[in-house]
């Protein structure tokens with residue numbers, strides 16, 4: 001009965017002019033806000049017409065690939081300066097960067113009672129869920145949780161950026177301990193390490209290479225921000241617009257990011273690829289692969305949702321610049337780790353999926369390409385990161401963007417509570433007393 005009462009004919013949405021998913025007919029998003037933080041470009045506007053183009057991403061006006069080139073070319077890690085840029089609007093100079101990094105390291109310490117209660121009592125089977133509950137738990141440890149001044153919101157933001165890697169590492173080990181009966185390993189973060197190095201250290205001790213740490217850092221940078229409209233950032237903005245606390249807004253964003261169509265897609269891609277590897281005999285046979293991809297679209301294989309995970313994007317068309325950057329690194333890693341067969345399978349699927357998608361959906365289908373989640377799981381797999389924390393790594397990065405958007409949402413002078421409209425399309429009915437139903 002409940003399911004039947006949900007059905008609303010698709011045509012009604014068109015008749016009533018509803019922008020499903022807040023998307024216009026030309027695939028652009030409905031304009032609901034202005035921001036200074038991130039800019040996601042998948043189309044050029046030529047005389048009022050949207051023309052698909054190679055994807056570009058800008059953080060505070062700086063193109064992501066230039067930002068990445070800047071720190072990669074000097075061999076330093078870039079996540080800390082990226083977080084500073086997103087939060088403040090400016091790249092830090094050396095002194096500011098040192099101070100910020102030092103402050104982040106100080107803030108990574110978890111309240112002692114909290115570490116214990118989280119690991120030993122917060123029994124969980126999903127690290128994203130444990131992270132969200134931990135964030136709500138941190139509210140209790142913050143005496144200023146309800147102080148909505150800008151300085152305090154910034155303090156809470158930096159504290160969460162610093163604590164996320166620690167919580168994720170501890171939650172992962174707590175989960176293994178509770179459900180897989182494996183040893184509980186707690187390593188304290190080291191003040192001299194970058195955030196990416198620290199995360200690897202807490203996971204694997206000193207058993208990580210420079211290349212692995214560099215790649216994780218790059219991955220954090222490219223996942224850090226994606227404009228105001230992505231599902232989790234918009235969630236942050238919606239919840240923040242109601243004038244609630246930082247912990248509530250960030251816990252809500254985590255719930256959104258966990259979803260298989262958003263950040264959870266990196267996990268879905270790995271499961272889908274394992275399914276393809278098991279069911280496609282010849283990984284280089286384009287015909288056999290295309291036939292299997294069609295089965296996915298027809299809901300006849302894998303999770304029967306009709307989705308090819310890691311493909312398609314709300315804004316990008318010809319390319320997602322983050323996937324382009326990650327693919328380059330994935331190739332280097334695959335060569336180093338002797339996994340070129342798998343890498344070639346990924347690239348072939350990246351090439352074939354759009355063709356199969358257009359043949360299935362028809363000529364007017366949206367242009368699709370591999371998105372950031374397509375290669376990220378493969379990269380993490382190559383650097384031996386457990387799959388339970390693929391999506392949490394996304395959160396460790398995106399907390400920087402969420403925090404910047406929360407600050408913007410509670411600050412700009414013409415702000416209003418976000419409250420769109422839903423039209424009720426059910427006929428009126430009369431109340432029946434219990435004994436006449």
Ligand SMILES: CC(=O)SCCNC(=O)CCNC(=O)[C@H](O)C(C)(C)COP(=O)(O)OP(=O)(O)OC[C@H]1O[C@@H](n2cnc3c(N)ncnc32)[C@H](O)[C@@H]1OP(=O)(O)O
Pocket residue numbers: 021023027260261262263265297306307308309310311312313314366368371372373
């Ligand atoms: C960090 C990130 O969040 S990146 C995205 C990660 N998510 C994924 O990889 C999941 C697979 N991809 C998708 O589901 C979609 O492309 C999304 C959710 C990313 C974007 O979806 P939308 O913007 O709603 O769809 P969009 O309007 O772009 O697509 C139009 C149609 O193509 C379908 N479509 C788009 N991508 C895919 C896909 N990968 N597989 C199957 N169908 C798809 C949509 O379901 C929609 O079908 P409909 O018209 O019959 O309802």
Ligand SMILES: O=C([O-])CC(=O)C(=O)O
Pocket residue numbers: 040225226229230231313314315371372
């Ligand atoms: O922008 C989106 O809709 C999803 C996305 O790629 C992200 O949040 O990184």
